[in-house]
Each structure stands twice: as structure tokens, then as C-alpha cells.
Amino acid sequence: MKPIKVGLIGLGVVGAGTYTVLQRNGEEIRRRAGRAIEISMVAVRNTARAEAIVGAGVEIVTDANLVVNHPDIEIVVELIGGCDTARELVLKAIANGKHVVTANKALLALHGNEIFAAAQEKGVMVAFEAAVAGGIPIIKALREGLTANRIESVAGIINGTTNFILSEMRDKGLDFETVLKQAQALGYAEADPTFDIEGIDAAHKLTIMSAIAFGIPVQFGKAYVEGISKLQAVDIRYAEQLGYRIKLLGITRRAVVNGVEGIELRVHPTLIPTKRLIANVEGAMNAVLVQADAVGASLYYGKGAGAEPTASSVIADLVDITRLATADPGNRVPHLAFQPNQMTDVAILPMDEITTSYYLRVYVKNRLGVMADLTRILADARISIDAVLQKEPAENATRLDIVMLTHQTQEKNINDAIAKIEQLATVVGQVVRIRLESLS
Amino acid sequence: MKPIKVGLIGLGVVGAGTYTVLQRNGEEIRRRAGRAIEISMVAVRNTARAEAIVGAGVEIVTDANLVVNHPDIEIVVELIGGCDTARELVLKAIANGKHVVTANKALLALHGNEIFAAAQEKGVMVAFEAAVAGGIPIIKALREGLTANRIESVAGIINGTTNFILSEMRDKGLDFETVLKQAQALGYAEADPTFDIEGIDAAHKLTIMSAIAFGIPVQFGKAYVEGISKLQAVDIRYAEQLGYRIKLLGITRRAVVNGVEGIELRVHPTLIPTKRLIANVEGAMNAVLVQADAVGASLYYGKGAGAEPTASSVIADLVDITRLATADPGNRVPHLAFQPNQMTDVAILPMDEITTSYYLRVYVKNRLGVMADLTRILADARISIDAVLQKEPAENATRLDIVMLTHQTQEKNINDAIAKIEQLATVVGQVVRIRLESLS
Numbered sequence: 001m002k003p004i005k006v007g008l009i010g011l012g013v014v015g016a017g018t019y020t021v022l023q024r025n026g027e028e029i030r031r032r033a034g035r036a037i038e039i040s041m042v043a044v045r046n047t048a049r050a051e052a053i054v055g056a057g058v059e060i061v062t063d064a065n066l067v068v069n070h071p072d073i074e075i076v077v078e079l080i081g082g083c084d085t086a087r088e089l090v091l092k093a094i095a096n097g098k099h100v101v102t103a104n105k106a107l108l109a110l111h112g113n114e115i116f117a118a119a120q121e122k123g124v125m126v127a128f129e130a131a132v133a134g135g136i137p138i139i140k141a142l143r144e145g146l147t148a149n150r151i152e153s154v155a156g157i158i159n160g161t162t163n164f165i166l167s168e169m170r171d172k173g174l175d176f177e178t179v180l181k182q183a184q185a186l187g188y189a190e191a192d193p194t195f196d197i198e199g200i201d202a203a204h205k206l207t208i209m210s211a212i213a214f215g216i217p218v219q220f221g222k223a224y225v226e227g228i229s230k231l232q233a234v235d236i237r238y239a240e241q242l243g244y245r246i247k248l249l250g251i252t253r254r255a256v257v258n259g260v261e262g263i264e265l266r267v268h269p270t271l272i273p274t275k276r277l278i279a280n281v282e283g284a285m286n287a288v289l290v291q292a293d294a295v296g297a298s299l300y301y302g303k304g305a306g307a308e309p310t311a312s313s314v315i316a317d318l319v320d321i322t323r324l325a326t327a328d329p330g331n332r333v334p335h336l337a338f339q340p341n342q343m344t345d346v347a348i349l350p351m352d353e354i355t356t357s358y359y360l361r362v363y364v365k366n367r368l369g370v371m372a373d374l375t376r377i378l379a380d381a382r383i384s385i386d387a388v389l390q391k392e393p394a395e396n397a398t399r400l401d402i403v404m405l406t407h408q409t410q411e412k413n414i415n416d417a418i419a420k421i422e423q424l425a426t427v428v429g430q431v432v433r434i435r436l437e438s439l440s
Numbered sequence: 441m442k443p444i445k446v447g448l449i450g451l452g453v454v455g456a457g458t459y460t461v462l463q464r465n466g467e468e469i470r471r472r473a474g475r476a477i478e479i480s481m482v483a484v485r486n487t488a489r490a491e492a493i494v495g496a497g498v499e500i501v502t503d504a505n506l507v508v509n510h511p512d513i514e515i516v517v518e519l520i521g522g523c524d525t526a527r528e529l530v531l532k533a534i535a536n537g538k539h540v541v542t543a544n545k546a547l548l549a550l551h552g553n554e555i556f557a558a559a560q561e562k563g564v565m566v567a568f569e570a571a572v573a574g575g576i577p578i579i580k581a582l583r584e585g586l587t588a589n590r591i592e593s594v595a596g597i598i599n600g601t602t603n604f605i606l607s608e609m610r611d612k613g614l615d616f617e618t619v620l621k622q623a624q625a626l627g628y629a630e631a632d633p634t635f636d637i638e639g640i641d642a643a644h645k646l647t648i649m650s651a652i653a654f655g656i657p658v659q660f661g662k663a664y665v666e667g668i669s670k671l672q673a674v675d676i677r678y679a680e681q682l683g684y685r686i687k688l689l690g691i692t693r694r695a696v697v698n699g700v701e702g703i704e705l706r707v708h709p710t711l712i713p714t715k716r717l718i719a720n721v722e723g724a725m726n727a728v729l730v731q732a733d734a735v736g737a738s739l740y741y742g743k744g745a746g747a748e749p750t751a752s753s754v755i756a757d758l759v760d761i762t763r764l765a766t767a768d769p770g771n772r773v774p775h776l777a778f779q780p781n782q783m784t785d786v787a788i789l790p791m792d793e794i795t796t797s798y799y800l801r802v803y804v805k806n807r808l809g810v811m812a813d814l815t816r817i818l819a820d821a822r823i824s825i826d827a828v829l830q831k832e833p834a835e836n837a838t839r840l841d842i843v844m845l846t847h848q849t850q851e852k853n854i855n856d857a858i859a860k861i862e863q864l865a866t867v868v869g870q871v872v873r874i875r876l877e878s879l880s
């Protein structure tokens with residue numbers, strides 16, 4: 001059988017990794033796929049750099065339209081990132097009857113519904129294993145491995161940059177700004193780190209997993225997104241003393257509020273019991289914990305970024321497509337796990353309505369009755385306290401931290417209580433509130 | 441589209457779990473698969489019990505041949521275990537053009553080559569996600585998720601019974617026999633626990649993963665199999681003090697011996713650094729760690745046994761088959777990951793030729809020069825010592841333990857050295873030797 005021809009748009013880190021791995025393991029991949037996979041054309045801005053990377057058999061162009069329009073190319077791999085141009089090119093490729101592989105989580109989180117509908121209409125595949133958790137085959141696990149299950153929740157460390165920063169902050173007791181600078185120097189964080197540190201990248205990935213887990217459209221706009229840039233070293237330390245680690249977690253979960261089903265979709269720093277496996281995922285590694293009714297808990301761990309780990313997922317998609325390219329669309333796996341006409345419209349819950357536990361740190365004046373005031377406010381709000389940490393203040397200290405872990409309550413309830421606490425004359429500044437998940 | 445009809449052979453724990461999950465999540469599964477999956481017939485020995493489990497729409501028979509011969513049944517699920525009858529029924533089902541799902545690792549480890557060849561010939565699928573690591577979709581990950589990679593090694597905790605026993609031994613400082621009895625009382629170990637505790641079950645599963653990872657035939661007969669029944673509590677304790685946990689690990693790995701490629705295939709108790717994620721997999725849980733050239737390390741964790749976790753994998757296979765039943769065989773994933781005409785005959789290495797590190801415990805008389813004798817023998821054999829643990833002996837103690845961790849060496853080399861050590865007049869009894877893997 002003749003090789004299947006692939007056109008690559010973008011030859012950055014992941015593009016070059018994809019080319020390299022296909023070259024190195026081409027023979028092994030062919031033995032699996034039953035057919036060789038050949039990158040026949042790449043579209044890049046800098047042709048000189050491209051020439052240094054790809055061999056003579058690959059046509060190098062600067063106009064990506066030449067790739068999406070080329071009659072011999074059956075699969076277009078979009079690796080330029082960003083939304084506008086990428087969306088246009090992907091839709092053109094689909095319109096031309098080409099299958100698409102993309103690692104572009106922003107594109108799918110924002111325009112996935114449009115793109116998958118177009119692909120469905122045209123009978124082509126859009127594959128995106130590389131868009132979530134790099135080399136971990138989590139899309140395949142959720143979409144094919146767990147088809148028997150009613151999935152209850154997905155919770156993941158799905159941004160390596162923030163996990164690296166949090167690991168370093170804990171390990172070395174450093175503050176956020178210092179570690180961020182180190183991460184930038186090491187290449188773990190970008191010059192403009194906003195997408196990573198503010199949780200946006202994680203929310204893109206979580207949005208995609210949420211759709212696959214629950215059979216809902218991608219709804220990035222409804223995700224709650226909170227990053228780690230305001231996290232203080234002192235809270236990491238207190239958490240540790242209480243038996244918890246703080247991770248930037250993407251969480252999506254079924255919930256019932258006032259008898260109505262809804263779905264939580266949220267990214268934020270989260271306390272996790274240290275004894276959980278996922279709490280011990282350190283450095284730039286990723287992990288996704290899935291709770292489902294038949295299988296129970298399962299966890300998927302690996303490298304969430306980098307040239308070859310991401311290329312591993314891009315190429316796995318190429319192999320899947322190579323196998324199914326000649327099959328009837330009905331033989332293929334639906335893009336979002338559920339058949340397109342079998343999606344549901346269960347609503348994403350507003351953040352006020354989610355239920356979780358909380359870590360609260362209150363900075364108070366060292367006066368009689370402070371604790372009584374705090375606990376009274378929580379009791380009035382029917383919020384149970386699970387643990388309290390109050391160190392004996394230094395002699396003559398006039399202010400001190402009181403740390404409390406609460407049982408589960410609704411977010412709007414804790415917010416009301418916090419507002420009341422902040423009005424106390426004995427409380428200084430704002431209450432620090434970090435969500436806590438037991439993940440049991 | 442009409443439901444796809446499934447015949448179930450065996451309605452034990454996994455069979456009943458499969459029926460239950462298909463009933464409970466049938467609607468959700470149909471929304472994913474695009475077609476309902478219906479168990480229309482079950483073959484059992486005890487029809488009364490079966491009637492209590494399955495609904496009125498399911499025909500109950502005692503002759504499994506009625507299932508494999510039934511013209512309406514497209515998929516036969518074999519869940520009776522054992523090899524002889526199961527092999528016969530599976531081959532008959534294949535000959536009748538039916539797809540097969542099985543959770544039977546012994547069957548595939550021993551007769552997989554014959555069964556897959558028959559299925560290939562007939563153009564049907566034999567799916568077996570449930571045969572390895574219960575609910576963890578590890579077959580799918582290895583076979584489809586990591587297709588880009590040259591897989592270097594697979595190391596797994598793939599037997600829940602032994603992991604439960606080892607966890608309890610470590611946690612409570614109890615000896616093997618005591619914990620085994622507890623495990624039997626709790627239902628974690630069978631009345632005859634041989635298959636589990638002697639490593640045979642793990643070796644069956646490892647044999648299957650080895651074939652998929654490296655593109656070789658299943659070769660159970662060449663696996664090295666050593667269980668945990670001789671493991672002593674004292675070694676678990678010493679290992680802990682040195683920063684290691686002892687796990688029953690199934691390990692399969694590429695190796696080069698004297699310039700020739702070979703594959704290690706071995707199950708035995710293994711010291712693993714406590715800081716590794718897989719060392720912290722406790723109780724009856726399973727986990728598989730894969731090392732591959734592009735993706736690096738990835739880990740898959742979940743329940744390795746039980747009614748619904750195993751059913752989760754059985755049903756995932758049913759969904760896969762339902763999707764691909766009408767596709768051309770060329771569109772399907774090869775049974776053992778590689779195209780049948782693209783397997784290799786790289787040999788399984790005899791145990792003497794594998795290379796690893798070792799934990800040695802030598803029980804010695806408390807005399808001058810003992811340590812010098814031991815270290816001289818190891819130095820002569822060019823075995824480097826990585827760590828030594830020798831506690832100050834109790835006053836007047838005449839005997840004591842010396843524990844050593846070695847660097848990597850070949851198994852025959854350490855065995856020769858151990859033989860020499862055991863000949864020393866100062867050494868009492870046999871040297872305890874446990875293999876050690878750093879898994880870095």
C-alpha cells in the first residue's frame with residue numbers, strides 16, 4: 001500500500017518533534033499501522049530553518065493554503081497554535097475532505113463545536129490527542145477505554161508550567177515571582193506566562209475533557225478560571241503541615257443542585273491530601289484522575305508537554321486516521337465520544353453553585369474572642385470546621401494567622417461567610433480562600 | 441440500527457458485572473457506540489443463579505455451544521476462565537465468524553498465537569482489554585496510544601492479591617502466612633492462591649503486554665516467574681530503611697546481550713525506590729509503568745480486578761467491536777499491535793542473561809573480617825556496592841544481618857558471587873537475593 005501523505009502546518013517544537021519521531025520510528029510505526037506515514041509537505045514562515053530540519057523529500061512552502069489544498073495530502077497536521085488562522089486553515093482542510101490532526105487546545109476549546117460539526121458533515125476525522133496532557137493518551141482513555149462508564153468526574157494536573165512552579169515553591173520555600181523567573185530561565189515558562197499561570201491553558205484542556213466525559217458541547221466561556229499567580233508560599237507551607245499539597249487542578253464533575261443536574265467546570269489552586277497519588281505528581285509532569293461508576297478511580301500520568309511527548313500523541317492520531325481513513329464514518333469513534341446527535345445540554349454550573357471544601361487563612365489581631373467570632377460566623381452559615389491550625393504567637397506578637405479547613409459547602413455560602421469575617425474589627429485584610437478536594 | 445447481539449459464556453463475578461453495567465449504563469453506552477449492545481444469551485452451569493441475575497429477555501442455556509453456534513449472536517464473551525474448554529469455545533466462535541471478547545489471560549498467554557491467527561484468517565476480532573490490569577485501559581494505551589514509540593520497557597503491578605499482601609506486610613509488619621490468611625478471609629485471595637502468590641497470573645498478563653509492546657508472539661513458557669511466598673517481613677523492613685518498597689513486578693524490557701537484541705520477561709519481587717509513583721500503589725490496586733522513546737515514562741493506574749472494573753474493560757471491547765464490526769479487517773487494530781506479518785522473532789532472554797541491581801541479605805557470624813570477605817567476593821566479580829546496612833549488633837549477639845544493595849550486574853554473575861559467599865565459614869544459611877529496579 002502506498003504511504004499516506006501528510007502535510008504539516010508549523011514546524012516549531014512539536015512540528016519538528018513529529019518529523020523527528022516519524023523519521024526515527026517510521027519503520028516501527030509502519031509495522032503497526034500497516035502503511036507508511038509520510039510527511040510530504042510542510043508550511044512554515046522560515047524556510048531556512050525548515051530546510052535544516054526536514055529531509056530533501058519534503059516540500060517546504062510558506063503558504064499554508066498549499067498544504068490544505070494539495071490533492072495528494074490526506075491528513076493535515078495543524079501545529080501553529082492560536083485561533084484565527086488555525087481555525088481558518090482547519091476548516092478549509094475539512095472542506096477539502098482532508099482529515100485533521102491538531103494539538104491546538106485553544107482552537108478546540110473555543111471553536112470545537114463548529115470544527116467537529118464541519119468534520120462530521122464532511123465525513124472526515126479531526127483528532128486531537130496532543131491537545132490535552134501532551135503524551136498521555138487521555139483522550140483515548142476517556143473516549144474509548146471507559147465507554148462502559150458513567151463518568152463522574154475528571155480532575156487533572158494538566159499544565160506542566162504551573163505544576164513545576166508549585167513543586168519548586170513547596171520544595172524550596174520560595175515565593176511565586178522568584179520561581180516564575182527560574183522557570184522562565186529553564187524554558188518551563190514562556191516570556192509571557194499568562195496563559196499558563198492564570199489557568200487558561202488548563203481550562204482549554206479541561207473544557208475538551210469535560211465535553212468527552214459528559215457528552216456536552218465544548219463551553220470554554222463557562223469555565224471558572226483562577227491561576228496561581230496570587231498563591232503565597234505561606235499557604236503552601238500551612239497546607240503541608242495539615243497534610244495537603246496545593247496543585248493547580250482542572251476539575252469537571254457531575255453535580256446536582258436543587259434537584260437539577262449540572263456540571264462543574266473549574267480550574268483553580270486546590271489542596272489535595274498528600275497521600276493521594278496525584279498529589280505526588282511533581283515538576284512538569286501531568287496526571288489525570290478519572291472517577292467513573294464501573295471502573296472506580298483510574299489515573300493517567302506522563303509528560304504533558306515537550307517536543308517528543310506531544311509528537312507521540314500527534315503520531316498516534318496519524319496512525320488511528322491511517323487505519324480508519326478508508327472506513328465508513330460510522331466505523332469511527334465520535335469526535336466527542338458521544339454520537340453527534342446524542343449530546344446533552346446539561347448546563348455548566350455557575351461557580352457560586354459548586355460545592356467543595358475550603359482552606360481559609362485569616363490574619364487576625366491577637367485579641368481575646370477572635371476565634372469565637374470566626375467560628376460563630378461559620379456555624380451560623382452551617383459550615384463545619386474540619387481542622388484548625390493556630391500556632392502559638394511569638395511573644396508580644398500583635399497579629400497572627402488562623403488557618404481552618406472546612407467541610408463541604410456551597411461556594412456562595414463560604415463567600416457570604418468570608419464577607420462577614422472580613423467585616424470583623426479583629427480581622428486584618430482579606431481572607432485567603434483556597435478550595436480543597438479530598439479526591440477520595 | 442438494530443442492537444448488536446452478544447452471547448455470554450460464564451456468569452461469575454465478571455459475567456454478572458458485565459450484565460449489570462450494561463443494564464445500568466446501556467443508554468449511555470448506546471449514545472457512545474451508536475448502537476445498542478444486547479446480551480441475548482448466557483451459558484451457565486447453574487441456571488437458577490443465572491435467572492436471579494439476568495432479565496427475562498435473556499435466554500439461559502447450559503450448553504455453551506449454543507452460544508458460539510447461534511446465528512444471531514455476533515460477539516461471544518468468554519468469561520469461564522481456564523484453558524481447555526475456553527480455547528475450544530473461542531476457536532469455535534471464531535470459526536463461526538463471531539467476534540470474541542475474553543478476560544482470560546491464561547488462555548491468551550498460552551494459546552494466543554493460535555487464537556489470533558485463527559481470528560486473522562477468519563477476519564474477526566478477539567478483544568482482551570479485561571485480561572490485563574482489570575479496568576485500566578492498558579492494552580489500548582500500549583496498542584493505540586503509544587504507536588509512535590519504540591517501547592523500551594513495561595513494568596507493572598498487575599496482580600492485586602499480591603500487592604494487597606505486600607502492602608499489609610509492610611504496613612503492619614506481619615509475615616506472609618498471616619497476611620495471606622487475612623486476604624483469603626477478605627476475599628482478596630482465593631482458597632488456592634497459587635496462581636496469584638507464585639506470580640503465574642502476573643506472568644500471564646506480562647506475556648500479553650510483552651507481545652504488544654515489542655511485536656513478538658506470546659511466549660509464556662519463556663517467562664521467568666517467581667512469587668512472593670518466600671518473602672520475609674524482615675526484608676521488607678530493611679528495604680524500607682534503605683528507601684525502597686518491595687512489589688511483585690512484572691517486567692519486560694529490550695536488552696542487548698553480547699551485541700544481540702533480546703527481551704527480558706520476568707515476574708519477581710522487586711525493590712523500587714519509595715519516591716517513585718508506582719512504589720506508592722497500595723492495596724489491591726494495579727499500575728503499569730511504560731518507558732518509550734518519544735513519550736518517556738507514562739503510568740496507568742486503577743483497579744486490577746473485581747466485577748465492575750473488569751466489566752468496564754469487557755464492555756469497552758464490546759463498544760470497539762460494535763463500531764468496527766462492519767469495517768474491513770484492514771481498518772481494525774491488529775490483535776498484538778503489529779500487523780501479523782510484521783512481528784519479530786527477537787528472543788526472550790534466559791534469566792541468567794538479564795541485568796539488574798540486587799538486594800542481598802547475608803546472615804553472618806559476628807566475627808572480625810566478615811565484611812572484608814563479602815566485599816572481596818563482590819569486588820572480584822566486578823559487582824559494585826551501592827549501599828550497606830549493618831546495624832550495631834545487640835550486646836553478645838553472635839549473629840547478624842548484613843544487607844547490601846549492588847549496582848547493575850548480570851544475573852549469572854550475582855549468582856556465582858552468592859555461591860561463593862555461601863561457602864564462607866562465617867556465613868549462615870542462604871543469602872537472600874531480591875532484584876532491584878530504579879525505574880528512573
